[in-house]
Amino acid sequence: MAELLKGQTGEWELVIGLEVHAQIVAKAKLFSGASTEFGAEPNQQVSLVDAGMPGMLPVLNDEAVRQAVRTGLALNAKINLHSIFARKNFFYPDMPQGYQISQYELPVVGEGEIEIDLPDDAVKNVRVERLHIEQDAGKSIHDQHPAKSMIDLNRSGVALMEIVSHPDMRSAEEAAAYVTKLRAILRYVGSCDGNMQEGSMRCDANVSVRRPGDELGTRCEIKNLNSIRFLRQAIDFEAARQIDVIEEGGTITQETRLYDSDKGETRSMRSKEDAHDYRYFPDPDLLPLDLDQAYVDALKAELPELPDAKKASLRRRTRPVAL
Amino acid sequence: MTDLRNLTLAQARDGMAAGDFTAVELTETFIEATGAVRDLNAYIVETADQARAMAAASDARRAQGQVGAMDGIPVAIKDLFCTKGVQATAGSHILEGFVPPYESTVTQNLWDAGAVMLGKTNLDEFAMGSSNMTSYFGPVANPWKRKGDDAVLVPGGSSGGSAAVVAARAALGATGTDTGGSIRQPGAFTGIVGMKPTYGRCSRWGIIAFASSLDQAGPMTHTVRDSAIMLGAMAGHDPKDSTSMKLDVPDFEAALTGDIRGLRIGIPKEYVMDGMPAEIDALWKTGIDWMRQAGAEIVDISLPHTKYALPTYYIVAPAEASSNLARYDGVRYGLRVDGDTMQDMYENTRGAGFGAEVKRRILIGTYVLSAGYYDAYYLKAQKVRARIAGDFNDAWEKVDAILTPTTPSAAFAQGDKMDDPIAMYLNDIFTVPASLAGLPGISVPAGLSAEGLPLGLQVIGRPYDEETLFRVAGVLEDAAGFDAKPDLSGLGG
Numbered sequence: 001m002a003e004l005l006k007g008q009t010g011e012w013e014l015v016i017g018l019e020v021h022a023q024i025v026a027k028a029k030l031f032s033g034a035s036t037e038f039g040a041e042p043n044q045q046v047s048l049v050d051a052g053m054p055g056m057l058p059v060l061n062d063e064a065v066r067q068a069v070r071t072g073l074a075l076n077a078k079i080n081l082h083s084i085f086a087r088k089n090f091f092y093p094d095m096p097q098g099y100q101i102s103q104y105e106l107p108v109v110g111e112g113e114i115e116i117d118l119p120d121d122a123v124k125n126v127r128v129e130r131l132h133i134e135q136d137a138g139k140s141i142h143d144q145h146p147a148k149s150m151i152d153l154n155r156s157g158v159a160l161m162e163i164v165s166h167p168d169m170r171s172a173e174e175a176a177a178y179v180t181k182l183r184a185i186l187r188y189v190g191s192c193d194g195n196m197q198e199g200s201m202r203c204d205a206n207v208s209v210r211r212p213g214d215e216l217g218t219r220c221e222i223k224n225l226n227s228i229r230f231l232r233q234a235i236d237f238e239a240a241r242q243i244d245v246i247e248e249g250g251t252i253t254q255e256t257r258l259y260d261s262d263k264g265e266t267r268s269m270r271s272k273e274d275a276h277d278y279r280y281f282p283d284p285d286l287l288p289l290d291l292d293q294a295y296v297d298a299l300k301a302e303l304p305e306l307p308d309a310k311k312a313s314l315r316r317r318t319r320p321v322a323l
Numbered sequence: 324m325t326d327l328r329n330l331t332l333a334q335a336r337d338g339m340a341a342g343d344f345t346a347v348e349l350t351e352t353f354i355e356a357t358g359a360v361r362d363l364n365a366y367i368v369e370t371a372d373q374a375r376a377m378a379a380a381s382d383a384r385r386a387q388g389q390v391g392a393m394d395g396i397p398v399a400i401k402d403l404f405c406t407k408g409v410q411a412t413a414g415s416h417i418l419e420g421f422v423p424p425y426e427s428t429v430t431q432n433l434w435d436a437g438a439v440m441l442g443k444t445n446l447d448e449f450a451m452g453s454s455n456m457t458s459y460f461g462p463v464a465n466p467w468k469r470k471g472d473d474a475v476l477v478p479g480g481s482s483g484g485s486a487a488v489v490a491a492r493a494a495l496g497a498t499g500t501d502t503g504g505s506i507r508q509p510g511a512f513t514g515i516v517g518m519k520p521t522y523g524r525c526s527r528w529g530i531i532a533f534a535s536s537l538d539q540a541g542p543m544t545h546t547v548r549d550s551a552i553m554l555g556a557m558a559g560h561d562p563k564d565s566t567s568m569k570l571d572v573p574d575f576e577a578a579l580t581g582d583i584r585g586l587r588i589g590i591p592k593e594y595v596m597d598g599m600p601a602e603i604d605a606l607w608k609t610g611i612d613w614m615r616q617a618g619a620e621i622v623d624i625s626l627p628h629t630k631y632a633l634p635t636y637y638i639v640a641p642a643e644a645s646s647n648l649a650r651y652d653g654v655r656y657g658l659r660v661d662g663d664t665m666q667d668m669y670e671n672t673r674g675a676g677f678g679a680e681v682k683r684r685i686l687i688g689t690y691v692l693s694a695g696y697y698d699a700y701y702l703k704a705q706k707v708r709a710r711i712a713g714d715f716n717d718a719w720e721k722v723d724a725i726l727t728p729t730t731p732s733a734a735f736a737q738g739d740k741m742d743d744p745i746a747m748y749l750n751d752i753f754t755v756p757a758s759l760a761g762l763p764g765i766s767v768p769a770g771l772s773a774e775g776l777p778l779g780l781q782v783i784g785r786p787y788d789e790e791t792l793f794r795v796a797g798v799l800e801d802a803a804g805f806d807a808k809p810d811l812s813g814l815g816g
Contacts, residue, residue, distance in 0.1 A: 048424075048425060051655060052650040052655065053423070053425070053655075053656070054405060054411065054413070054418065054421070054423070054531045054532075054650070054656075055404075055405045055423075055427060055527075055528065055529040055530050055531045055532065056528070056529075057527060057528050057563060057564050057565065058565070059562065059563060059564075059565055060565065087646050089645075089646050089649060089692070091649065091652060091669055093652070093654045093665060096650060096654070096655060097649065097650050098646070098648075098649020098650045098652060099646050099649055149665075151654065277693055277694045279645075279646070279689065279692035279693060279694075279697075280692075281642060281646070281692055281697070281701060284534075284535035284536035284566075284643055285532075285535050285565060285566065286565050286566075287565055287566065
């Protein structure tokens with residue numbers, strides 16, 4: 001059991017949900033034929049589609065779908081045979097179309113579950129709410145010119161899986177264990193290399209605190225945590241901050257925060273009032289994604305042995321045999 | 324050489340095949356004609372040098388016995404199509420100077436069939452309009468004038484430049500795009516054949532997007548036969564467009580049998596509009612008689628959701644446009660107006676780059692997709708759209724094609740309706756339902772108004788049954804015997 005946090009005025013329970021962005025292992029981007037190799041010179045892996053040129057159209061990369069479905073199966077999740085790509089509209093210079101193609105109301109993968117490993121051989125199930133496929137953005141580089149920002153579109157359009165958990169975790173340790181297990185599963189399946197340093201796996205944490213037994217508190221979302229260490233530090237800092245605010249008579253406002261790993265603190269990025277209205281709607285350039293059950297079954301049959309199954313079979317093999 | 328200008332596309336094709344004239348001679352005629360009608364402001368860019376080179380290459384191919392379906396035929400390209408190495412503007416300041424390094428699939432198909440490019444034609448900005456008045460590059464004049472009235476009329480829109488150059492016999496055909504009527508309405512206003520194929524028949528790849536679920540390229544020509552020939556060259560499955568249909572392209576010209584005996588032609592009662600001019604109604608009745616005399620069976624049908632088509636269209640199309648036009652942000656290409664912050668740069672660029680009508684539609688589209696309004700507007704509009712398509716599906720149980728007027732009026736004067744967007748939107752009242760249902764439609768010039776202006780009748784067909792559509796349209800064309808021509812004598816270059 002996760003221990004409760006002690007504040008000045010009593011005990012607090014920490015509630016954490018995670019959104020993990022995992023770059024799908026595929027030779028080409030999600031909707032264009034451009035390469036996805038890491039480390040190329042800026043803007044060398046950009047197709048006309050990735051650059052948002054006029055009149056360009058997305059064509060779905062089947063391999064990205066295959067990897068997402070395999071991942072969903074490995075998470076014991078429901079595979080939605082009918083799913084929809086939607087546009088998430090907002091302006092950002094490294095997002096050339098002016099919208100991100102993602103999945104909103106009907107994701108390709110629905111409810112699933114991950115068993116996380118805790119100290120002393122304890123385990124806990126964390127529910128996965130959904131897994132959907134979406135495009136990555138490019139990269140803005142701010143340190144090469146005093147007044148200008150540079151844009152690198154190599155990553156623009158790369159296929160991501162966004163894996164969203166339920167708010168089932170109760171400590172930074174559990175959150176770390178979740179990401180560790182998820183990363184192991186992704187690596188076993190081969191759908192993501194799990195390399196957080198290169199940014200091919202990134203994590204957003206939704207953090208709130210409440211009195212034990214109360215309704216969920218107001219959450220803050222901490223964006224773009226790129227290591228498990230930072231994830232733990234950010235959650236611990238944020239939990240302490242929220243407890244301080246409430247105990248001093250304040251209220252938590254729903255907002256997006258950034259973790260500054262140099263200072264070891266989170267700080268406000270934008271409040272809910274400034275939050276984008278993404279105006280999601282089905283992307284008219286793409287047909288609905290309709291999969292056959294037979295296709296899903298075939299992928300399931302080909303899945304490699306997963307970490308939990310492997311562990312279980314090792315346990316079986318090492319169990320003392322009664323003679 | 325002036326008589327070459329009066330040929331149809333089919334006649335020009337046959338004339339070159341017979342060795343009566345060369346592609347270079349034909350092209351020179353039309354380059355000269357382009358200069359002679361420059362007053363129409365129909366082109367944004369003329370590509371005479373390119374046309375000459377393409378014509379010479381066509382003659383060389385012909386000498387080798389390798390001739391495509393459109394070989395040596397000079398055509399104009401709506402400036403919504405991206406053309407490699409030639410500016411593509413969508414009629415907007417925001418794309419002024421943009422030279423695409425790629426060629427749209429439809430235009431590439433035309434060049435592969437041997438066609439010759441005369442230039443890029445003017446259009447309503449981002450294809451948003453029914454008058455060609457919203458172009459950053461100025462309005463296009465209709466070559467037609469009212470009897471005894473020198474007022475300059477609109478050619479319709481958004482494919483107004485394409486319509487004007489064909490009507491003025493400065494091109495043998497032109498590409499258009501039709502989102503809610505942008506080929507058929509200008510076709511009707513200028514006395515030419517404007518054809519929108521089934522959604523998915525032509526690739527949208529490389530066409531600057533307005534409303535992705537509606538946009539469709541099509542031919543604008545003198546005759547139905549020309550239309551069939553040109554669509555055959557434009558159409559085809561394209562793996563680069565996920566919404567393009569995996570279907571072979573039939574020989575559309577072969578469908579022009581002239582025989583519609585036994586075909587059932589539907590007449591939708593909901594297309595009788597209050598306040599519709601009597602001459603439009605009279606022309607429609609005449610068209611019905613022509614169909615009957617040709618041996619078709621006339622069937623009264625009902626398309627009960629017709630009255631919701633226009634409001635539905637003006638939710639769906641702006642919603643998609645508001646998203647499609649987000650990419651014009653000043654970051655990568657086209658106009659950039661700097662500002663102190665990134666936000667300022669966006670606002671300055673888009674403020675200066677887009678015209679009033681485009682801004683209006685971006686605002687409408689943004690609104691109908693917003694949190695709290697999505698269900699009431701966008702989602703409801705999608706449901707109504709499905710009902711409208713359902714009306715047509717029901718109709719196809721009883722009929723093989725549907726006959727309606729193309730527009731509720733003849734061409735109006737430049738400047739009219741500009742202060743009343745709703746009056747302007749009503750131009751598309753008869754064309755929008757087929758657009759929402761993704762159906763093919765064709766406008767055939769069928770008569771003259773009392774003021775001496777061309778009027779069109781529209782045939783709507785089953786999805787992917789352009790062959791029946793052309794067959795019916797061909798009979799309509801023969802019966803109408805429309806041979807009036809605009810007086811070009813007042814034009815200069």
